[in-house]
Amino acid sequence: MNAENQHSLDAGEVSLAQAFTIEHHEIDAGIEQFLADTDPDPLSSAQPLLAAMEALRRHIYLEEEIVFPHLQSGALMMPLMVMRREHGHLWQHIDALVESVQNQSGEPNQVEEICTEVLALLDRHNQKEEPIIYPHMGVDLSSDDQGKIRDLLAGGAMPSGWVCEALR
Numbered sequence: 001m002n003a004e005n006q007h008s009l010d011a012g013e014v015s016l017a018q019a020f021t022i023e024h025h026e027i028d029a030g031i032e033q034f035l036a037d038t039d040p041d042p043l044s045s046a047q048p049l050l051a052a053m054e055a056l057r058r059h060i061y062l063e064e065e066i067v068f069p070h071l072q073s074g075a076l077m078m079p080l081m082v083m084r085r086e087h088g089h090l091w092q093h094i095d096a097l098v099e100s101v102q103n104q105s106g107e108p109n110q111v112e113e114i115c116t117e118v119l120a121l122l123d124r125h126n127q128k129e130e131p132i133i134y135p136h137m138g139v140d141l142s143s144d145d146q147g148k149i150r151d152l153l154a155g156g157a158m159p160s161g162w163v164c165e166a167l168r
């Protein structure tokens with residue numbers, strides 16, 4: 001992070017990298033909450049899971065459409081390709097999970113099994129993204145852009161029908 005951007009952070013305000021990392025943890029927590037829930041009503045217990053899947057889709061949208069295009073691609077070209085490919089795998093699992101919850105179709109425990117796969121995919125993805133990609137957000141983005149992206153992360157919506165690049 002350069003000095004200018006460092007100074008743009010008010011006391012107590014999290015950096016963009018921290019804000020995206022916090023959202024990683026919130027999404028994991030929504031899935032884990034579902035797996036730990038013993039509520040016998042599957043539709044009410046699925047609410048945190050469906051909310052986490054919506055948050056994950058929006059998180060991927062913000063990364064691919066708003067953040068990644070601002071990063072200097074040179075050294076990051078390969079890592080960004082890997083991130084986009086993994087977003088595609090995640091997106092397919094989100095689709096399968098949402099369908100399985102909403103239709104109550106499939107085998108018993110299918111939802112739980114897909115949840116476990118999503119958590120493993122997220123773990124492998126985030127443990128690369130956080131140290132390799134996120135530190136560049138504080139360096140390559142202007143403090144103005146960082147502020148706009150922080151606002152989007154706090155409340156911006158994903159355009160309806162958007163899908164990640166790997167699946168287009």
Ligand SMILES: [Fe+2]
Pocket residue numbers: 020024059063129
């Ligand atoms: Fe991320």
Ligand SMILES: [Fe+2]
Pocket residue numbers: 060063083087125129
């Ligand atoms: Fe990502």
